[in-house]
Amino acid sequence: MRLAKPLWFSKAAVLEESPLRKLQSFCHNALKRGSGMEDQQLSRAIAMILGDLEREGELVITCPSIKLVADRVAEAVLAVVPNTSLSxxxxxxxxxxxxxxxxxxxxxxxxxxxxxxxxxxxxxxxxxxxxxx
Incomplete structure (x- = not known):
């Protein structure tokens, strides 16, 4: 029985398409441009649940701060839901x-x-x- 020959890719090609590369790029861009986040209550709630999920091993945050990710998620959420300051x-x-x-x-x-x-x-x-x- 003949085994298939392994495929070899350059490290650059793998990193260019990988989810890790996309996440690194996201973190770099978030640090560079800052956040236009206006709803800090929503951002804090998202940061808390992201922290919980990370502690439980459900996800890994590779950015220097969970706040960067939470702010971006909150911005996306605010595009489809009303402001959280409305009771x-x-x-x-x-x-x-x-x-x-x-x-x-x-x-x-x-x-x-x-x-x-x-x-x-x-x-x-x-x-x-x-x-x-």
Whole structure:
């Protein structure tokens, strides 16, 4: 039986495509440019769970600071969720305000979609996404 000949790659070629190389590049870029993070509460919560996962052996952080990774993850999260400084009651209040505004035809007249970019049905769908009290 003939064994297959091993394939040899240059170290540079392996590092260029490897996840380790991508992570090193991410850490280098994060250090170089800094973070535009504005929600420190979210960033701290992410840093805490990343630290927990690292202690449990679930992942390995190779950046000098977990904060760099946490800030980048928080920035991505903030692109799809509301600001964490809004309380559940505040979000519920906004929901009620939207529903009341579209119900009152004197307030939500023909010009409102032009002013806001949303018609009454679209505002109702937006309100449905917000939490109830």
């Amino acid at each position: 559940l009651n505040e979000l519920s209040g906004v929901r009620s305000l939207i529903l009341h505004a579209i119900w009152d035809k004197r307030f939500f007249d023909r010009e409102m979609p032009t002013l806001t970019g949303f018609d009454a049905d679209e505002f109702k769908q937006i309100a449905e996404k917000l939490p109830h009290a």
